[in-house]
Amino acid sequence: MNHMIRLAIQKSGRLSEDSLNLIRECGISFLSSTYKLKTEATNFPLEILFLRDDDIPGYVQDGVADLGIVGQNVLIEAGYPALEVETLGFSKCRLSLAVPRGANYTGVGDLEGKNIATSYPEILGRYLAGEGVKAQLHTISGSVEIAPSIGLADAICDIVSSGSTLLGNGLREVETVFRSEAVLIANQNLSAEKQELLDQLRFRMQAVRRARRNKYIILNAPIAALDQVKALLPGIKSPTVTKLAEEGWVSVQSVVNEDDFWHVTDQLKAVGAEGLLVLPIEKMIA
Numbered sequence: 001m002n003h004m005i006r007l008a009i010q011k012s013g014r015l016s017e018d019s020l021n022l023i024r025e026c027g028i029s030f031l032s033s034t035y036k037l038k039t040e041a042t043n044f045p046l047e048i049l050f051l052r053d054d055d056i057p058g059y060v061q062d063g064v065a066d067l068g069i070v071g072q073n074v075l076i077e078a079g080y081p082a083l084e085v086e087t088l089g090f091s092k093c094r095l096s097l098a099v100p101r102g103a104n105y106t107g108v109g110d111l112e113g114k115n116i117a118t119s120y121p122e123i124l125g126r127y128l129a130g131e132g133v134k135a136q137l138h139t140i141s142g143s144v145e146i147a148p149s150i151g152l153a154d155a156i157c158d159i160v161s162s163g164s165t166l167l168g169n170g171l172r173e174v175e176t177v178f179r180s181e182a183v184l185i186a187n188q189n190l191s192a193e194k195q196e197l198l199d200q201l202r203f204r205m206q207a208v209r210r211a212r213r214n215k216y217i218i219l220n221a222p223i224a225a226l227d228q229v230k231a232l233l234p235g236i237k238s239p240t241v242t243k244l245a246e247e248g249w250v251s252v253q254s255v256v257n258e259d260d261f262w263h264v265t266d267q268l269k270a271v272g273a274e275g276l277l278v279l280p281i282e283k284m285i286a
């Protein structure tokens with residue numbers, strides 16, 4: 001009986017570093033080198049395959065790999081949405097339509113009858129059908145942003161993050177077609193043993209993600225402001241409150257969401273909190 005689970009990740013590209021970091025932050029150790037396309041973890045029954053990202057959904061669907069990490073854009077384009085089991089919060093980007101900066105564009109209807117270059121004909125085709133627009137799609141596998149300037153297309157649909165590639169190629173983003181982030185995908189017919197390993201991995205990944213989204217905060221506050229501080233820092237169950245040696249003051253320890261951090265800090269200071277210390281959290285198990 002094979003009790004090892006096989007995870008496919010991108011060999012080199014936008015997903016690689018964050019995928020490797022996530023596995024390591026889950027407490028899994030392994031040796032990796034540029035030339036080795038397969039490695040085994042030393043402290044978890046996990047084998048890691050290093051592949052082109054486009055091949056990962058098909059391999060997981062067929063059971064060649066049990067698990068994979070890919071962008072939702074690649075997963076949906078490949079036609080296997082049901083394989084997704086966990087969003088991972090990195091490699092966030094969008095698939096957008098763009099036209100030459102000077103082109104007259106009033107709405108998606110303007111693309112009727114036009115040539116559009118893309119690496120995502122399935123996702124784009126569905127989007128345009130939903131908008132009732134008929135266009136000619138030219139599928140190219142990379143450097144899509146060059147297409148209008150060499151007369152290959154009137155518009156493009158490709159991945160955008162900062163927008164610098166569009167800017168550098170004289171293009172203007174006009175419609176968001178799809179929003180994407182990295183996801184963990186899994187074969188749908190895993191053995192009971194592999195399902196158990198997947199559950200363990202998901203548990204660890206969730207603890208890592210939760211920890212990344214939160215900070216540990218320690219502060220001093222006058223006892224008179226304690227109720228307001230508690231309301232601002234509810235923590236996981238409730239904050240820890242200990243007396244300071246100085247009369248009339250307490251130390252409060254709690255957890256705060258990164259997104260709320262600056263807003264909450266301003267309010268804490270406004271009610272008299274002092275000496276705030278903020279620490280990263282390594283793992284967070286609810």
Ligand SMILES: Nc1ncnc2c1ncn2[C@@H]1O[C@H](COP(=O)(O)OP(=O)(O)OP(=O)(O)O)[C@@H](O)[C@H]1O
Binds near residue numbers: 015051071
């Ligand atoms: N600029 C970006 N910012 C954030 N995420 C991105 C960006 N570009 C791509 N991604 C995400 O990362 C995934 C991999 O992108 P990458 O450019 O490395 O793919 P690729 O060139 O097709 O790689 P491969 O050689 O493995 O086929 C994309 O499918 C997308 O989900």
Ligand SMILES: O=P(O)(O)OC[C@H]1O[C@H](OP(=O)(O)OP(=O)(O)O)[C@H](O)[C@@H]1O
Binds near residue numbers: 158
């Ligand atoms: O909006 P931006 O921040 O400029 O990012 C968008 C670019 O990033 C990706 O390409 P990448 O740089 O990964 O190169 P690739 O074409 O080799 O995949 C994507 O295909 C876009 O071209």
Ligand SMILES: [Mg+2]
Binds near residue numbers: 052053054
């Ligand atoms: Mg690819």
